[in-house]
Amino acid sequence: MTQSIDTSSYSAITEAIQAEAQRVLGDGTVTAVIGYAAARRKGSAQPIVISQADDAARLIFTPACVNNLAVYLTKAKKEIPRNGRIGIVVKGCDLKALVGLMGESQLKRENLYLIGIPCSGVLASTIQPDTELTADTLASKCRECDAHQPTGCDFVPPQLPVAPELEKKYQAEISRLEALTPAERWAYWKEQFAKCIKCYACRQVCPFCFCEQCLCDRNKPQMVETTPRPAGNTAWHIVRAMHLAGRCAGCAECERVCPMDIPLNLLNRKMAKELKELFDYEAGFEVNDKGPLTMFTEKDDQSFIK
Amino acid sequence: MSRIGVFICHCGENISRTVDVERVAREVGLLPGVSFSTDYKYMCSDPGQNLLKNAIQEQKLTHIVVAACSPRMHEKTFRKAVEAAGLNPFLCEMANIREHCSWVHENKEEATVKAVEIVGMMVERIKKNRILPGITVPVTKRSLVIGGGIAGIQAALDIADCGHEVILVEREPSIGGHMAQLSETFPTLDCSQCIMTPKMVDVANHPKITLHTFSEVELVEGYIGNFQVTIKKKARSVDEDKCTGCGVCMTKCPQKKIPNKFDQNIGLRTAIYVPFPQAVPNTPVIDRANCTWFKTGKCGVCQKVCGPGAVDFEQEDRLIVEAVGAIVVATGFDLYTIDEKPKGSAIKGYGEFGHGKIPDVIDGMTFERLASASGPTGGKILRPSDGKEPKQIVFIQCIGSRAREKGISYCSKVCCMYTAKHTMLYHHKVHDGQAYVFFMDARTPGKSYDEFWRRSIEEEEAVYIRGMVSRLYQKGDKIVVMGSDIAVGVQVEIEADMVVLATAIQPQKGADTLAQKLGISYDKYHFYSEAHAKLRPVECATAGIYLAGACQGPKDIPETVSQASAAAAKVMTLFSKDQLEREPIVARVREAGCVGCFACKKVCAYGAIEEKEIRDRQGNLIKTVAYVNPGVCAGCGTCQATCPSKCVELDGYTDEQIVAMIEAL
Amino acid sequence: MHPEKTSHTFEPKVIAFVCTWCTYAGADLAGTSRMQYPSNVRVLKFPCTGRIDPVFILKAFQQGADGVLVSGCHPGDCHYIAGNFHARRRFAVFRKLLEFVGVDLNRLQFSWVSAAEGGKWVEVVTDLTERVRAMGPMTEFKELALEEQWSGVIDTPELKEAFSQI
């Protein structure tokens, strides 16, 4: 018998979001709200941008609301009004991305109206959207989420999230890999990276891949081979993990969108773990003037340096 | 297509002994792009350089690789030669086949193979080298000196004497700083005012010095050679141009009982005042917080008695903007107080000394004012509490200094000497008195310093007790000082009439705020950081800003004056040319790709990276990007390694050049 | 090509990324002091370790390096105030990443070598060269470069047949 996860609060949360969106659109606080709406397939959800108070009723929150909407504030801005404050519906994990983006001068807090969701979890990407949320169907990231209740938002519905203690799959997998020999790990990742077709969906969906020109697309000089061959794939994923170190807060969108099912977020979470151990830094909890790799202390660890 | 010329040097036999130079020249000559390749006995000699120059002309070479010694040795030489032959100097690179090859390997085959590869790497690199025009920055030959103590005065006079304009800004109503407060100075015991006031007058009379007292630096913009400084002239309530300095206003002012900060608050002054009689400028200031007119709207006596009509109650703060090319920071020090410190302060007060609540426990500067002939007691050592002459006096050293548990770990450097001086001044004025000094060590390096300290013990009868004081408390009209004499190993209790604390030297309050305005760095105590502790002790890491005096760390007067003159010399070096020339190894931003995350700005230790707004023709903001100020950039390249999309690039060390070298392997 | 050099069957390729002010000068000192060390190392000069991008290390391995050395000024000695402090953090993280994807960290050495430490330069370079020599060639990246597969493996009989007909 798998443990079911109580999502009874989601309908009340939906109502609260709708009411709040209607209010802030109606009184002109915001010019648009980015949120989730029901999609065609039963139980599924998709991102939506609404700019009319009347449309607020379309907003929902269900276990199928998996997307990190932060990306609509940086890269996918086509439908977003250029002026005024923008409302956005955020889960705790999405909020961490916004916090990071604020620290990197990509967003300004005063331009946003944050509607936080006391989220108990969403479905894994491999599960059909109208499935019941249980310990089995829960997304891996939600199993070890430390931000069920978003903080610092402008509005959060009063419902409280549930957060049962579950086995932490990412942590377990990281520990498993760490225990292997370098050669075994290389074999593991070689197999994983070999699958990559360089579709760059991971890059497209990542809130932090906001560079206008990616280093990996450059050809003078070519830092990373662009063809989807194992050498270039490996280089791409290493560079991606390095560039996200200290920034990625684990929304795991990269992994969700990967058509080849490469466990991409493992790399990011491993980096996050190292940064916590090395510099006691955790991304996404507060807007920091400097990230862990743009600052230093004189007492940083240098045991690895001869 | 580039036409690369490669020149292999024998360095006598230094290279050719272990490297087959002919073979290197031959093999390298086959590399694509290499049009000319040769070897020569001594490339750095005149004939060698001529060989290079001629080859450039005759072979129409576009890029040059000289394979010889370390570029640290002769890069400049060959770049000059290349420039003389009409090429941009940055189209010449050196391949180090001596220090990194022939000298460290014995096997000729191995060394030759390595040399070919080293040269090959440089050939690939130079294909990606670009013409780098030299960078010149215009220099405004005026300077700003912040702080009118002895450091600022000395620096201002030195610069002005060289014929350049100086703007001297002082926060207080008069220049002079702490040195003007001192009674006598070690190790010669000459009167501080006697040596100080002439310099103050020189400043006032110098045609090249513009003095702004009662003023503060509000804003600093720009960079080396081109700073714009906004100075706030606080309302003095007295027109400096009209005032003759007759002083009638001060004699008539009815508010006469205001503690005078210059006298460490033991002397009194009026509401309209100059801090001390020899003040420069000799123009009074109205202390608006204590003036009856400003408090009640009545009185106005000073205005009525002022002949020239200089008193102006309506005066307001004024902002003036000055363009300068260099800035000397000489903001000096402040003294540690033993009061209870605010909550959260890393620095703790002295609870064991009653947090400074006993009136006859004073600090060294207060003792200076008591001993000064122009001080509040006319030079008599008298207790602040009852005006009696203290017959037993205890000096305690290292109050705050060298006390990690109190939050300060450094030595304040001057206290040992001035305490020795105090015991002498005391002995000269109170013949039947006894001075005791509690000390940890006596630190007296310096010309005639140790002799001076010995004299205080041997001739002036001061009793030095090695050990610290654990507690002092008031008992009747005495202060009981409890301490230990660790040399003998006993507890000591002295019933003193007065206790003088040698409190630590700290940076001025607000030193951090000023540093932020200037864009210079400071340590955890807020002392300003020099660019290099040993080799660049008067320069800040921020180009064009120099340090003088105790704002950088505790210093005595001779050291302060030396550093002030050194800072002035650095300013003069900058001013010696109309244009500042510098190597064009600086970072540049590719604005098209920059997304303005400013990671580069965060890692730049020089503050060279600014935010730049890009707007369309209608003035709408398109985006904000990074901009590297080439006058400030030092060329370390940390920004480029940090930039995720490599939109900032360090000329001379571009990714293309480096990757070309890696790929050549 | 190396006829008299039969003592070693494998000559590793070692690439050193060094800063110009400390380690490059330290290597120069080793030269002027006529110290001897293996000739396997190739030195790339940077203004500062702060300029050294982790991608260069990756690139070096891809280009066939068997060992990589990154070396700069001791903490507090940086010519550019703090470049080496930034580098220290960057590489502390990057080496953990390489370790996690399965690169043996014995092939990657970091060191502080000052301009006065010619002897330390020799020691660091010799140690790394000999260690890498004992480990044998770095095959991982080279093998990757030779592989052509992209989206999967040709493991079914149908695919194999189709592939053989190409």
Add this chain to the structure above:
Amino acid sequence: MTNDLKYSYYPGCSLHASAGEYDLSTRELFRHLGIGLTEIPDWFCCGATPAHNVDELLSLSLCAKNLELADSIEGDVAVACAACFSRLKTAQHILGENDVKRKQVEQALDAPLKLDGNVKHLLEILAKDLGLERLAASVNKPLTGLKVACYYGCLLTRPTDVPNLDCAEAPTIMEKIIEAVGAETVAWTHRLECCGANFTLSRPGVVIQLTNAILDAAKAAGADCIMVGCPLCHGNLDIRQKEIEKVYSTSYDLPVFYLTQLVGLSVGLSPENLGLGAMIVSPFPLLTEKKLMETSLLDNQVSLPGIR
């Protein structure tokens, strides 16, 4: 009055002997304030203060074992005696940072250490856990007009990083409590001086000298009485007072109260329940003079038995 505060109580040896009135007044006061106090079962000596000079392992083990016993009772550990407080805190501090010693003690006790319990002096409980406001609210006989010299001694606040009761150099916690119950405090010089503590038997000469300085300073500051939170200080200041007066040919006549006795008076507990009769320097003339006790009671009270 009830509240949710609960503590395990470590009285310490002195409170079963010379300082019986401290124990009595503590229990009475806490009962009156509704603070739960459960004596640690089978507690034993903390080793104060000589053990650590003789055998560090023993002194640490004694404290560690007592803390383990205290762990069985809900709530933080309440300690009345400053010396016990100091020893327990010191043991926690040392064992918390020194793994080698920790292992030794674990071996000695043959059990893993339980050091997490909060050790609190009564002062801390009254001033912080109960809070000055609630304390002031329970006062019904304010000690108006009584000038108290608060005496901390050495062990309550020092060394700097260990007890963390209050600022080591300028503590105010005693003053705050006694002002909350309506008394006046005097600013005086010897609040933190050493009284000689347990040299009282081995080097009485030293104790007489040190304690005299304290009494002298308190008197000079205009105090009517002294308040302490330590049975050792109390012993020296109270029991030796007559002897000191004789040696120095002076007269102090300063009653030395435990903090629980003064606070107990203010909340209306009877002198009998506070063990005031056990004090060597009788407080009754002072208390009647200040109108803090009925004159009519005086005759009866003087003959009260001291320690039960």
